[in-house]
Amino acid sequence: MKQRDLIPSNIKRAVLVESGHRCAIPTCRATTTEIAHIVAWSKSQDNSFENLIALCPNCHTRYDQKKEIDEKSMKMYKQNLSILNYRYGEFERRLFE
Numbered sequence: 371m372k373q374r375d376l377i378p379s380n381i382k383r384a385v386l387v388e389s390g391h392r393c394a395i396p397t398c399r400a401t402t403t404e405i406a407h408i409v410a411w412s413k414s415q416d417n418s419f420e421n422l423i424a425l426c427p428n429c430h431t432r433y434d435q436k437k438e439i440d441e442k443s444m445k446m447y448k449q450n451l452s453i454l455n456y457r458y459g460e461f462e463r464r465l466f467e
Contacts, residue, residue, distance in 0.1 A: 377405060377417045385422045388455055393426035394447045395439075400426035406433060408444045423448050 382405055393400045403424040407414070414421060423444060425433065432438040 374411055375415075375417055377422065381417065381419050381422065384419055385424050388451050389424040392424070393429050394423045394451055395425065395429050396447075396450070398426055398429050400428070402426055404430050406430050406444075408441065408448060410434075420448075423451075 385405055386403065388394075389403070391401065391403060393403060403426055406423050406425045407416070408421050408423055409416060411417070429439065433444060
């Protein structure tokens with residue numbers, strides 16, 4: 371089995387910023403977070419921004435180990451973050467920067 375590659379720090383930072391350094395699940399929003407793979411690393415070997423989401427330790431366990439949250443839901447949470455983060459146009463984003 372291939373050894374898991376480290377997630378680059380710039381990608382970790384982008385995932386945390388995307389979620390406001392909070393759990394990505396809207397009903398949780400805990401501030402202690404971990405970086406989780408949406409499609410398990412063992413299946414995908416994918417450390418891309420698109421496959422990562424910030425979760426609190428409790429929600430991470432509920433997703434990965436207890437299977438109380440399914441993959442489709444996790445993809446929807448990631449999509450919701452994308453919609454929220456792009457609610458401003460290019461002009462507004464440049465202005466903020």
